[in-house]
Amino acid sequence: QVHLQESGPGLVKPSETLSLTCSVSGASSTADYWNWIRQSPGKGLEWIGYVFYSGATKYNPSLRSRVTISLDTSKNQVSLLLTSVTAADTAVYFCARESWYGTRWSGFDYWGQGTPVTVSS
Amino acid sequence: IVLTQSPATLSLSPGQGATLSCRASQTVTSFLAWYQQKPGQAPRLLIYGGSNRATGIPARFSGSGSGTDFTLTISTLGPEDFAVYYCQQRSIWPWTFGQGTKLEIK
Numbered sequence: 001q002v003h004l005q006e007s008g009p010g011l012v013k014p015s016e017t018l019s020l021t022c023s024v025s026g027a028s029s030t031a032d033y034w035n036w037i038r039q040s041p042g043k044g045l046e047w048i049g050y051v052f053y054s055g056a057t058k059y060n061p062s063l064r065s066r067v068t069i070s071l072d073t074s075k076n077q078v079s080l081l082l083t084s085v086t087a088a089d090t091a092v093y094f095c096a097r098e099s100w101y102g103t104r105w106s107g108f109d110y111w112g113q114g115t116p117v118t119v120s121s
Numbered sequence: 122i123v124l125t126q127s128p129a130t131l132s133l134s135p136g137q138g139a140t141l142s143c144r145a146s147q148t149v150t151s152f153l154a155w156y157q158q159k160p161g162q163a164p165r166l167l168i169y170g171g172s173n174r175a176t177g178i179p180a181r182f183s184g185s186g187s188g189t190d191f192t193l194t195i196s197t198l199g200p201e202d203f204a205v206y207y208c209q210q211r212s213i214w215p216w217t218f219g220q221g222t223k224l225e226i227k
Contacts, residue, residue, distance in 0.1 A: 044220050045221075047215055058214065096163075098211070105152055105169060105170060106169055107154035107168075107169030107175065108209070109175060113162070113163055
């Protein structure tokens, strides 16, 4: 069983940097990918990117120039940085795990409860 | 890849069956998942790999399809099944979600 918990400021000013943390507890493996996904009323669910166990990353090209996802295995934490935020970045942010069992993909099988972020001055 | 879900809203009564559709703009082979989301909650994985039920998901939920056309079937609706359902592909970067189908009580 894996438990994910997002944390971070609920309010960020325009042009500033959003910083969120996802704390991971429970079993994890070298086949795990740690994803960030956000949900806003206007755009539904949007995949932001992932960090693999090795530290390799992949981002949505719509956000790639502004986003950094990193993994701190010593703290069991996954971090999201999103720079130069605007009102369009207002959303609920989720972290979620996916894994591979050989060639079998697990889907996003574990999710945090989500943390709401509002971008406003 | 654009995932188009239909219908946008489905109005049914408990005890009835439901069929939800997800169509991809390009083939996603079998790297497609279905999620259920209730208000104020995170999405919950129902189906992965197009047709495999996730751990703890009741047998009344089933998924089928491959390539570009996928279906989520709920054989007999319980009151707890009324929610929004999303499909998601992990075949072609960037991974994408459908816009959702709201299953509401008639």
